[in-house]
Amino acid sequence: MGNIALHGFGRIGRSALKAALKHDLFTPVSISDIRDLPTFAALFAVDSNYGLWPEPVQTRGDTLIIGNHREIRYIDSSKSVPDWAALGVDVVVDATGRATTRPGAQEHLDHGAKRVLVSAPSKTLQDCDAVLLPGINMDAYKPAEHHIISMASCTTNALAPVVKVLLENFGIKVGFFSTVHAYTNTQSLTDQPMRDRRDSWAAAENVIPSSSGAAKALGFIWPNLTITGKAYRVPVRTGSIVELNAVVERSTSTDEVREAFRQAANSAPLNGIMGVLEEEFASSRVVGETHSSLIDLPLAQVLDGTLVSVAAWYDNEMGYSTRLAETAKVLAS
Numbered sequence: 001m002g003n004i005a006l007h008g009f010g011r012i013g014r015s016a017l018k019a020a021l022k023h024d025l026f027t028p029v030s031i032s033d034i035r036d037l038p039t040f041a042a043l044f045a046v047d048s049n050y051g052l053w054p055e056p057v058q059t060r061g062d063t064l065i066i067g068n069h070r071e072i073r074y075i076d077s078s079k080s081v082p083d084w085a086a087l088g089v090d091v092v093v094d095a096t097g098r099a100t101t102r103p104g105a106q107e108h109l110d111h112g113a114k115r116v117l118v119s120a121p122s123k124t125l126q127d128c129d130a131v132l133l134p135g136i137n138m139d140a141y142k143p144a145e146h147h148i149i150s151m152a153s154c155t156t157n158a159l160a161p162v163v164k165v166l167l168e169n170f171g172i173k174v175g176f177f178s179t180v181h182a183y184t185n186t187q188s189l190t191d192q193p194m195r196d197r198r199d200s201w202a203a204a205e206n207v208i209p210s211s212s213g214a215a216k217a218l219g220f221i222w223p224n225l226t227i228t229g230k231a232y233r234v235p236v237r238t239g240s241i242v243e244l245n246a247v248v249e250r251s252t253s254t255d256e257v258r259e260a261f262r263q264a265a266n267s268a269p270l271n272g273i274m275g276v277l278e279e280e281f282a283s284s285r286v287v288g289e290t291h292s293s294l295i296d297l298p299l300a301q302v303l304d305g306t307l308v309s310v311a312a313w314y315d316n317e318m319g320y321s322t323r324l325a326e327t328a329k330v331l332a333s
Contacts, residue, residue, distance in 0.1 A: 210231040
């Protein structure tokens with residue numbers, strides 16, 4: 001397998017490393033960011049959402065040491081993107097949020113990387129070579145052509161399995177989704193003026209309406225899909241739910257819809273990507289969950305035969321980061 005580097009060591013970068021190590025996917029040859037390594041080591045070792053990492057975490061110079069044998073080089077990238085060619089890097093996982101345009105992602109290729117995996121939705125289809133989602137369209141990957149790959153957003157990865165199952169079993173005429181999403185670093189802890197007015201109110205004290213780019217990203221995969229939606233940011237640290245209300249093309253029933261999701265969750269390509277919950281839970285159930293999407297079967301409903309409502313839980317950090325680590329390994333192989 002080729003060498004993988006993590007560029008950006010924030011919430012997603014650290015969670016991706018946890019997933020990579022926990023599931024023995026890879027150990028990156030380097031981690032790069034703009035802050036000091038001892039602080040990053042402390043944040044990796046003690047996480048507000050996921051608790052203590054089960055191994056010792058320490059630093060020595062510019063090296064992050066995890067456990068007794070994993071030594072990962074740390075690079076301060078505040079002045080320049082690292083020289084990936086010198087490091088022998090094949091795949092860069094860009095978790096900075098700044099590679100959503102082609103020039104931002106191209107910089108990694110210009111510095112010697114062979115592929116860039118962007119942990120965010122690209123602005124347009126022209127800003128990447130492919131939008132690839134595990135369990136959805138990974139078979140469309142063309143190694144000779146795809147060098148900048150976007151994996152869209154956590155919400156897109158949670159919603160796409162719902163869309164896939166409904167499309168393949170019932171067809172979708174039109175759909176509208178709403179995601180109730182944990183607060184993020186784009187918001188403020190206290191009331192203060194922000195670029196997006198609604199974000200000006202304290203994230204941990206308000207329900208804050210927001211936009212969602214998931215509809216546009218789904219359109220990259222299914223160009224003829226008629227769907228839109230929005231988000232509500234709520235005061236939880238992680239653990240979100242997205243609900244799709246769709247008018248389907250043929251008449252169905254609640255029992256048939258639930259059974260379709262059970263079968264899809266237990267077979268390729270969604271097995272391990274999408275799961276189902278038979279019992280009633282709240283958001284704490286999905287903190288640390290590695291599935292991209294967990295269908296809440298008790299919430300599934302059908303009205304008048306063709307109006308279908310399906311809700312999917314997701315850990316908006318760990319579920320997405322696990323797919324990111326898995327996809328990085330595929331690209332490096």
